[in-house]
Amino acid sequence: MITNKSIDTLRDRGLRLTRPRRIILDVVRATDAHPTAAFVYRRVRRRLPRVSLATVYRNLRMLAAEGFLAERADTAGMRFDGNIGPHDHFTCLACGRIDDVPAPAQRTDRRLPARTGFEVLDHRTEYYGRCRVCRRPGGRSSRTR
Amino acid sequence: MITNKSIDTLRDRGLRLTRPRRIILDVVRATDAHPTAAFVYRRVRRRLPRVSLATVYRNLRMLAAEGFLAERADTAGMRFDGNIGPHDHFTCLACGRIDDVPAPAQRTDRRLPARTGFEVLDHRTEYYGRCRVCRRPGGRSSRTR
C-alpha cells in the first residue's frame, strides 16, 4: 500500500504516480519472497495485462534508487525487497529462498570505521544454510524462482 | 599458489591440474579485489594468451564448487574470492570495490536456528558505505571493474 508520504516524496522529485508504478510497488510490498523482476512482472500483469517487462524493470530500478525498495544481487539476477527497515537475511542454499530474519538488538559494529577508514552507512548479516522444507528428507530441492 | 593438498584434492575427484586451471586459481588467489570473470580472463591471458573466456568461466565455477574459491553475486555479475576463511566484506557504494574485513571475535549467532528452524551453515556480515578514496572530495566516483 502506498502511503501519502510516499506519493508526496515521489511528486517532490517530479515523478508521477502512474498506474503501473503504483501496482509494481504494491506487488513488491505485498510479498516477503524477495521477488525477481520476472516474478513482479507476472503478478503485475494479473492486474494490468498490457504492462511491459521494460516498465517493470524501469520502475523497480527507479523505486530502489528513490529508496522505496531495496535491491539485491542474486546468482540468477536481481531481487527486490519491500522491507526497508533493518533486518538480516537467511538464504537457503538448496532452494534459493531468502527469508527475512529480525536483526539482533545490538546492531552496528562501531569499531569498523575506526579500524579501516571506511564510512559505514549500512550493514546486514547474511546467513546461509538449509530451510525447514529442505531439511526434511525428500524436501524441496531444486531452486524455485 | 597451489599447495600439494589442493592438487591432491583435485586429483582425488578425477580432476586434472591443467595449465589454464592452475593459472586461473593463481590469479584469483593473488588478488584481494574479488575479481569478476572478465578481470580474471584479462590477467590469465597475460600468461596464456590463447585461453578462452569459456575456460575461465568453467574453471571458476568448478573451483568454487570444489571449495577452492568462494563465489558471490554482485550487481554487475559474479565475483570470485580466493580467501576461503571466515571474513566479512565492505562494499563501497560509490565505486563498487569490495574489501575484506576481519571477522569479529564472536562469530555465530547461535540463537538463529532455535528461533527459526533454519540450519545455519555459514554467515557473513556485509557492510556498505564509502571507501577512503571515495570519501575524499573529487575522489573516485564511477564504478570500476
Added chain:
DNA sequence: ATAGATGCAAACTCTTTGCAGGTCG
C-alpha cells in the same frame, strides 16, 4: 500543454553449452 512514463522490439552484457580437437596422467 508538456515533461515524464509506457509499450514494443531490438540491443547489450554476462554466462553457458555443443562440439571437434588437444592434453594430462
Added chain:
DNA sequence: CGACCTGCAAAGAGTTTGCATCTAT
C-alpha cells in the same frame, strides 16, 4: 590410451535502451 579439458562459436538468460505514443498533473 582414455577420460578429461580446451578453444571457438553460437545460444541463453537477464537487463537496458531507442523511439513513437500516451498520460498525469
